[in-house]
Amino acid sequence: MVFNWYLTDLLQHDARLHHTPRRLKAVNVGAAAGMALVVISQFTGLYYYFDEHNLYHRGPGFLLCYLIPVIFPLIQFTVIYQYRQAFSRLIYTSLVLYIFVPILVGIVQIFTYGISIVNMAMVLVSVSLYIFTYLDVNDVVRRAHEIEVGNLQQEHQSMKRLFDQTVTAFVAAVEKRDTFAQGHSVRVAEYARRIAANAGKNEEECDEVYYAALLHDVGLVGIPDAVIQKTDGLTEEEMHLREQKPLMSAEILSGITEYPYLSHSARYSHERYDGMGYPEGLAAEEIPEISRIIAVADAYDTMMTGKRTRAPLTYQVVREEFVKETGLKFDPVFAKIMVNIMDADHVEQKKAAAAQTETELFCSGYRETVSSGIRIEQELLKIRFECEPTVSGEGSFSAPSIIVFDSYDRHVHGDARTIKAYQYLEYAEIWFDGHYVATNARNMDVHVTENPTIGSGWELLAGRYDDHLSIRMRSPAQTVDIILALPDTSKASYIGMTGENCHIYHLNVEKTGQQMEAGSIRKIVSKIRYTDRLESDLPNLQIDHARNVATEGIPIREERIVDFHTMSLPSANLIWHCPYIVLFDAKDGKVQGEDYKEYALIKLNGESTGDTETAENKLVMKKTSRFPGWDVWKARNKEGMECSVRFERKGNQVTVITENLGIYIEHTMILHEKAENIYAALTGDQVALTDIRLR
Secondary structure, three states: OHHHHHHHHHHHHOOOOOOOOHHHHHHHHHHHHHHHHHHHHHHHOOOEEEOOOOOEEEOOOHHHHHHHHHHHHHHHHHHHHHOHHHOOHHHHHHHHHHHHHHHHHHHHHHHOOOOOHHHHHHHHHHHHHHHHHHHHHHHHHHHHHHHHHHHHHHHHHHHHHHHHHHHHHHHHHHHOOOHHHOOHHHHHHHHHHHHHHHOOOOHHHHHHHHHHHHHOOHHHHHOOHHHHOOOOOOOHHHHHHHHOHHHHHHHHHOOOOOOHHHHHHHHOOOOOOOOOOOOOOOOHHHOOHHHHHHHHHHHHHHHHHOEOOEOOOOHHHHHHHHHHHEOOOEOHHHHHHHHHHHHHHHHHHHHHHHOOOOOOEEEOOOOOOOOOOEEOOOEEEEEEEEEEEOOOOOOOOOEEEEEEEEOOOOOOOOOHHHHHHOOOEEEEEEEOOOOEEEOOOOEEEEEEEEOOOOOOOEEEEEEEEOOEEEEEEEOOOEEEEEEEEOOOOOOOOEEEEEEEOEEEEEEEEEEEEEEOOOOOOOOOOOOOOOOOOOOOOEOOEEEOOOOOOOOOOEEOOOEEEEEEEEEEOOOOOOOOOOEEEEEEEOOOOOOOOOOOEEEEEEEOOOOEEEOOOOEEEEEEEEEOOOOOOHHHHHHHHHHOEEEEEEEEEEOOEEEEEEEEOOEEEEEEEEEOOOOOOOEEEEEEOOEEEEEEEEO
């Protein structure tokens, strides 16, 4: 009967029943009758009795006592089974056990007596019912907790989205005062987050960096429009107003008391690592870490997007600025991370750009429309297109042509500022009838052949070997064969499609798989070499592109010194156009040789990279009192100078020490696993290495 009351209560709460099922009411009646029969049995001996010796005997109606405890629990089970979906798995299991275990034990009890195993079973299932109910309560509490946590997380995400949208809208409203600033804060925030993530910060810390960077420039709202939009040089008073911006930002953000780091980070976001910044002239670790990250991200976006007074700077120029200012304007750790991010992005951008070539050009005036540059390399390229004139009549001119050039951004430039910024160098412009204008090509050989039959379609075949290009231009009427000698082998080469009064369409570029080799292109000039100097223990090297050649491996045993003469090529214009040192292992002792493993790359301008999986690399770079400044450093490298590099090995540790024009480098590499052979090799970028001596 008590179990029946419990079951009724479960059904009302879990199954949401507003009435008691009739079957359970019948069970209540049956349970009451069963209890009455037990009382009667005590006086009549209906179920059992004890004799004068106190021995137990079954009465004539002992089987009747099993009817109600067996039949009515089965009736209860029909109700349990009907509403089983309303119970949890634990509760349903406990109810089934409570029903069937006593029934089974009762059946056994019919044939065995002397000990009341039915009562024992009832105690056990009652205990199990309590335990299962306790576990179910815990499970319910756990699920409720999970739901509550989920709701809190959703609420947190909702609040975060609201905060993000509010902050972004506020920043956008502030930036509308300066067209050159629009979108700047969001970009800075994204770069700052990437720097923080690469520095090992967790998600919460990265979010703090993001929002601090997003809001660091809100003080712009307090700067007069006349000062913001002024393009000429600022007066001392106007400069002072500009320098108040971080203080204004900090004051505005100080009202957000829940996030005090926002105000703190904005206040010091214009400090310099060397202490020459503002407003307080803090230096190094005195500057809050988030402010140091913001300074790097802010400078990067400013240089890459440009200002009123200048165009955006190129990747190469911006990268050089970070390398130069590491430890001066910028925190060395975060500046290096930014350089690594730039390098990775640049590789991806180059891949994406190489895969993108216009398929259609509408060319009107002379050189008004020029395609992106199509890079000419050692593998022969085939370029096909169709061309139609867009003008007709007597005296009209219509023709496609190509421009052969070099540029950081694969585009043709015409004004002096962008020519300098992108190091644009035009070699020649060539028409499909054989006419050409040579500008910076060292020499050109052009041969025109009339096609025997007038065909349709236009085609170019172009390939390169060393400093010579081979270009075959086929039009419906002529075939023009060109050999073009570049200024030197360090120059890149691109073809830009253009024309005058014509429509170029179905433009397609495909690689043929055919490699140009020595002898594939007839030489029309001799190669310019910068290695005509004394040759010592190792052959002289002219490195025209980043690491395109290297010396043979030099085994490192205890202590080794390598002396050599270096001279940056005339085309070199960046501080990393200098010698490099590679630490590696290979079965044949050659860079990129058999089973090649590279451990570290050290550039004599103070940069280094290394494989963190196989080795631990630590670089110490200092500018001594002999350092003349980077411009002089580059100039002296072009003039040529002597270098000396010392290698020290102790087991799996190799230390590289060198000093060149005041740049002191000490690089320590420790291999994670024992290595029998460790080699060093000299390489570089746009540099000639001669008189290489080993001692």
